[in-house]
Amino acid sequence: MRYRITILCENSVGPVSGTLGEHGFSALVEWESGSLLFDTGQGLTLLHNAQRMNKNLHRVSQVALSHGHYDHAGGLLPLLRSCGPKQVFAHPGVFQPRYRYKDTGESLSLGMPYPREYLEGQGARFDLAEQYREILPGISLTGQVPRVTPFETGDSGLYSDTCGCQHDLFPDDQSLVIRTSKGLVVLLGCCHAGLINTLRHVVEKTGRNDIVAVLGGTHLGFCNPQQLGQTISELEKWQIGKLAVSHCTGFEAAARLRQAFPSSFHTAAVGYTLEY
Numbered sequence: 001m002r003y004r005i006t007i008l009c010e011n012s013v014g015p016v017s018g019t020l021g022e023h024g025f026s027a028l029v030e031w032e033s034g035s036l037l038f039d040t041g042q043g044l045t046l047l048h049n050a051q052r053m054n055k056n057l058h059r060v061s062q063v064a065l066s067h068g069h070y071d072h073a074g075g076l077l078p079l080l081r082s083c084g085p086k087q088v089f090a091h092p093g094v095f096q097p098r099y100r101y102k103d104t105g106e107s108l109s110l111g112m113p114y115p116r117e118y119l120e121g122q123g124a125r126f127d128l129a130e131q132y133r134e135i136l137p138g139i140s141l142t143g144q145v146p147r148v149t150p151f152e153t154g155d156s157g158l159y160s161d162t163c164g165c166q167h168d169l170f171p172d173d174q175s176l177v178i179r180t181s182k183g184l185v186v187l188l189g190c191c192h193a194g195l196i197n198t199l200r201h202v203v204e205k206t207g208r209n210d211i212v213a214v215l216g217g218t219h220l221g222f223c224n225p226q227q228l229g230q231t232i233s234e235l236e237k238w239q240i241g242k243l244a245v246s247h248c249t250g251f252e253a254a255a256r257l258r259q260a261f262p263s264s265f266h267t268a269a270v271g272y273t274l275e276y
Contacts, residue, residue: 001031001032001138001180001181002031002032002180002181002275002276003029003030003031003178003180003185003275003276004029004030004031004273004274004275005027005028005029005030005178005185005187005215005273005274005275006027006028006030006053006055006271006272006273007025007026007027007246007268007269007270007271007272007273008026008027008028008037008041008045008046008049008050008053008055008270009022009024009025009026009039009040009041009042009045009046009049009075009270010022010024010025010026010041010246010247010268010269010270010272011023011024011246011247011269012246012267012269012270013269013270013271014269014270014271014272015271016049016052016053016270016271017052018052019045019048019049019052019053019270019271020044020045020048020049020270021045021269021270022041022042022044022045022071023042023071023247024039024041024042024044024045024071024072024074024075024247025039025041025066025071025072025189025190025216025217025246025247025248026038026039026040026041026046026072026075027039027187027215027216028050028055028057028060029139029176029178029187034059034061034136035059035060036060036062036063036064036135036136036139037057037060037062037063037064037079037086038063038064038066038176038187038189039064039065039066039072039073039075039189040063040065040072040073040074040075040076040079041071041072041074041075042070042071042074042075043074043075043076043077043078043079044075045270046075046078046079047075047078047079047082049270049271053271057079057082057083058083058084060083060086061086061087062086062087062088062089062135062136063076063079063086063087063088063089064088064089064090064135064141064176065088065089065090065091065094065189066173066174066175066176066188066189066190067091067094067170067172067173067174067189067190067192068090068093068094068095068096068098068111068112068172069098069110069111069112069190070109070110070111070112070113071110072189072190073094073112073113074112074113076088076114076119076124077113077114077119077122080119080122080123080124081122084123085123085124085125086123086124086125087125087127088119088124088125088126088127089127089128089129089135089141090126090127090128090172091128091129091130091143091144091171091172091173091174092128092129092130092172093171093172094112094128094172095111095112095115095116096111096160096168096172097109097111097160097161098110098111098158098159098160098168099111099158099159099160099161099162099164099168100157100158100159101157101159101162101163101164107159107162107163107164110158129141129143130143130144130171131143131144132201132205138178138179138180139176139177139178139179140176140177140179140205140206141174141175141176141177142174142175142176142177142198142201142202142205143174144171144172144173144174145173145174145175145193145194145197145198145201146197146201147193147194147197148197148200149194149196149197149200149230149234151226151227151230151231152193152194152195152196152197152223152227152231153223153227154169154170154192154194154219155192155219155222155223157222158170170192170193173189173190173191173192173193174189174193175187175188175189175191175198175202175216177202177206178276179206180212180276181276182212182276183208183210183211183212183213183241183276184202184206184208184210184211184212185211185212185213185214185215185274185276186198186199186202186211186213186214186215187215187216188214188215188216188217188218189216189217190217190219190247190248191216191217191218191219191248192219194219195214195218195219195220195231195235196231196234196235199211199214199238209238211238211240212240212241212242212276213240213241213242213243213244213274213276214240214242214243214244215242215244215245215246215268215274216244216245216246216247216268217245217246217247217248217249218245218248218249218253219248219249220245220248220249220250220253220257221248221249221250221251221252221253222248222250223253228253228256232256232257232260235260235261236260240261240264241264242264242266242274243257243261243264243265243266244265244266244267244268244272244274245257245265245266245267245268246267246268246269246272254267
């Protein structure tokens, strides 16, 4: 089976004329007999960019959500309204409240912008589970990723309440795993669970370590220099063929990754395509 992954929503745009950027992420996975949408961005550019790239989202029957942030799930409503009902795979914690607590004392809501009942009324059929599972032949979701690395501490500014008392631990953060003829492709949303935690979890659950490509948001743009350095040291052991980063990776972290992995590093902006 051959798969094509195309970035539909991302912070920056590539050479495809007329496409737009937004703070968010969405990727379309296509194969001979079907397609799957992984995340939906904020909802500002998904339909526009898909049209510009001649991607028919009416043909997409399933959507997988990496976690319950507005910039990954906000596009679900316009997708449903424009393209009809979809089966939506996610973790049960995807609807929990989420906030960024500012130094000023203000809290900014970052969670799912619409309640489950409303989305279901618009045609979403939610399929929620915590565990690693195959959602389509050859395509799996990692489910909840165990936090085992001591250095991947996450983003300290994110909370589950408006007063900044309860840190958001992101139990719902998950990634997509695609089994190709060349090896495993790991598609990341934001990777709040930690890039190394996620890759180790994939290896444990699949019994394979032939990860040929990692694509998507790494959340390294929000970590300290020590964590970034340790992440790079761990990545050097994997010999990953393509490391295509986007969204929450950040310019500084992307520059360091490019320096560390000059032959495998790619920037995955809107329009970036990967085939295996």
